[in-house]
Amino acid sequence: MVPPVSAPTAVGSPAASPQAIGTPEAPAFKEPVKDTILTPRFYTTDFDAMAAMDLRPNEEELEAICEEFRKDYNRHHFVRDHAFDGAAETMDLETRRVFVEFLEQSCTSEFSGFLLYKELSRRIKQKNPLLAECFAHMARDEARHAGFLNKSMADFGLQLDLGFLTAHKAYTKFSPEHIFYATYLSEKIGYWRYITIYRHLEKHPESKIFPIFNFFENWCQDENRHGDFFDALMKAVPSTVTGWRSRLWCRFFLLAVFATMYVRDVARKEFYEALGLDARTYDQLVIRKTNETSARVFPVVLDVESPAFWNGLETMVRNNEALSAVDASGGPAPLRTLRKLPHWIGNGVQMLRLFLRPAISSDRFQPAVR
Ligand SMILES: [Fe+2]
Ligand SMILES: [Fe+2]
Secondary structure (H helix, E strand, O other), X not given: OOOOOOOOOOOOOOOOOOOOOOOOOOXXXXXXXXXXXXXXXXXXXXXXXXXXXXXHHHHHHHHHHHHHHHHOOOXXXXXXXXXXXXXXXXXXXXXXXXXXXXXXXXXXXXXXXXXXXXXXXXXXXXXXXXXXHHHHHHHHHHHHHHXXXXXXXXXXXXXXXXXXXXXXXXXXXXXXXXXXXXXXXXXXXXXXXXXXXXXXXXXXXXXXXXXXXXXXXXXXXXHHHHHHHHHHHHHHOHHHHOHHHHHHHHHHHHHHHHHHHHHHHHHOHHHHHHOOOOHHHHHHXXXXXXXXXXXXXXXXXXXXXXXXXXXXXXXXXXXXXXXXXXXXXXXOHHHHHHHHHHHHHHHHHHHHHHHHOOOEEXXXXXXXXX
């Protein structure tokens, strides 16, 4: 999974009505939602720098992880069963809308991971075969995840045109170390998101609105292994997790990923309500767990126990609601931009404030695993 990494400003346009287009027998290609700072992004990087990386400081661990990837534990996992038959028809209209939106966002992030890993494996194959092989295995997993989600979209008469997305989405270029921070976080956050939903639904089977959630336990193990791979990779290139620059960047990426997720999930709280979850409580748990996990490799993590941290995120939630209200009110575009300006500035200021808050040194936070 690769989620967006940037300061939140406004939520994307709502998904088209799932009833409007196509049938399960002949799914229509769904127009991708408009790109915003909260929609999943596609990434590219400096392939030569990646190929030239010397992995010797942690080659053994990377080789062991690659061996795990070769075992392909989930080879037979993603097979649809009879539980999917007719499941889409049992959903009420509002749940359908938020669920299809969830499927689309998830499919796009999984597919974004596939594209990045696939391209990396192809471009560095000659010069860095071990790294290339790891990326190829991860691309295999992400393609499987994206395909499985897209099949569920077909149950609702929709499908994402992945070929169109590949050709037309804007690609954000990150240096290899920034790719490491962003993808490490997205894999680990993906793990905690999926496992938290899975465990909740285990206790509340009445809230399992679609059989895809039955697959989350093994699925999240793929994401966990992908995260462990980036952990090992950063340890192979110690400059990425030592020194003052990496401390600043790790803080930035943690904050950007957490804030984006929080604002987006609260704005789509209806989806979590449909699962019997409160979006805020769910996100708080996922953020705490991901922050704790990140201390295994990042030199610093965020102080997520401080009320000031959560207050800052809530300010951004309110700014985001104000931005959506401006969009909903219509009127000429230049006027809307003008009315949005204070809320954009408000988000910028809030991000800066949160960024400047003291971070916690990981040595103190999780000494046992470092
Ligand atoms: Fe995935
Ligand atoms: Fe992944």
